[in-house]
Amino acid sequence: MKVIELKDVKKSYGKNEILHGISLDIEEGSIHGLVGRNGCGKTTLIKCLTGIYEQDQGQILVCGEEIFENPNVKAQVGYVADSNQYFEGYHIDEMVEFYKQIYPTFDEKVFRDYNQSIGLDVSKRIKELSKGQAMSLASMLNLSIHPKVMIMDEPMSGLDVIAQKQIKDFIVNEVDMNGMSVLISSHDLKDLESFCDSASMMKDGKILYQGTMDQMKERFTKLQVVFGESRSEIFKELSGVITYSNLGSVYTVILEGYGEPIHEALKQAGAIVVEEIPLSLEEVFVYSNR
Numbered sequence: 153m154k155v156i157e158l159k160d161v162k163k164s165y166g167k168n169e170i171l172h173g174i175s176l177d178i179e180e181g182s183i184h185g186l187v188g189r190n191g192c193g194k195t196t197l198i199k200c201l202t203g204i205y206e207q208d209q210g211q212i213l214v215c216g217e218e219i220f221e222n223p224n225v226k227a228q229v230g231y232v233a234d235s236n237q238y239f240e241g242y243h244i245d246e247m248v249e250f251y252k253q254i255y256p257t258f259d260e261k262v263f264r265d266y267n268q269s270i271g272l273d274v275s276k277r278i279k280e281l282s283k284g285q286a287m288s289l290a291s292m293l294n295l296s297i298h299p300k301v302m303i304m305d306e307p308m309s310g311l312d313v314i315a316q317k318q319i320k321d322f323i324v325n326e327v328d329m330n331g332m333s334v335l336i337s338s339h340d341l342k343d344l345e346s347f348c349d350s351a352s353m354m355k356d357g358k359i360l361y362q363g364t365m366d367q368m369k370e371r372f373t374k375l376q377v378v379f380g381e382s383r384s385e386i387f388k389e390l391s392g393v394i395t396y397s398n399l400g401s402v403y404t405v406i407l408e409g410y411g412e413p414i415h416e417a418l419k420q421a422g423a424i425v426v427e428e429i430p431l432s433l434e435e436v437f438v439y440s441n442r
């Protein structure tokens with residue numbers, strides 16, 4: 153079942169259109185990564201998806217309903233923003249009380265359990281927390297709602313590696329125990345690769361492609377090709393080659409549209425070895441944004 157459905161969503165700031173027709177589906181119980189260069193529109197998309205902004209065009213369904221000005225749906229959605237500038241004068245304990253009032257599903261015991269690991273002093277005011285501590289708090293509070301859908305805008309920024317692991321463990325726990333679905337934006341692609349089931353890659357206000365991690369990587373192929381002698385000219389002529397490098401007669405090639413014809417062309421040109429090497433999400437990102 154799809155918990156998030158976006159159809160042809162457009163959003164402008166004034167006359168400047170930022171989202172140019174975004175369509176995106178996220179399956180229940182999955183962790184979906186949102187990646188893209190600075191300024192491509194991730195936060196704008198997230199603010200539409202959480203109902204903070206109304207889209208100018210298109211449809212956004214969360215749990216089957218429009219989210220904008222829909223408190224019933226919003227009550228089922230956790231949101232960790234990329235910066236937390238509100239409630240600065242509140243003590244953590246007061247924030248817990250506030251969440252209890254706003255969200256009937258808020259589970260104080262779970263919050264205390266999470267904070268047992270993270271170790272924030274609950275008598276502190278929000279403004280006395282470091283950036284990483286404030287991000288951890290936002291994640292813990294929102295996870296303790298047991299939301300059906302969790303939207304997280306760079307939630308790991310500022311967190312040390314131990315806190316990152318703890319927050320990821322909490323997220324996975326909520327997914328496993330309660331079937332929570334997650335959309336998470338991050339610039340740490342290695343991290344997303346190990347953590348997400350699927351991802352979307354944004355570029356200039358559009359989704360370039362979306363799919364499972366394996367499907368994302370299918371777009372490009374990385375080959376190791378060995379000739380008896382140096383043969384760089386072949387890669388200048390071969391179709392789909394994005395980049396190549398060599399160490400003597402051993403070539404590493406990144407190409408698009410690899411298949412039998414290219415394999416045959418390399419063999420006919422005298423390649424002794426043509427071997428596919430796994431690509432990382434980071435490599436897919438870099439070659440997609442060239």
Ligand SMILES: Nc1ncnc2c1ncn2[C@@H]1O[C@H](COP(=O)(O)OP(=O)(O)OP(=O)(O)O)[C@@H](O)[C@H]1O
Nearest residue numbers: 165168170188189190191192193194195196197234
């Ligand atoms: N409130 C605003 N008013 C006008 N323009 C804005 C506003 N917020 C963002 N923008 C512009 O919209 C574009 C997309 O910004 P957005 O914050 O959505 O990008 P992002 O992908 O989240 O970037 P980053 O990875 O740096 O956080 C940018 O060009 C930005 O300058």
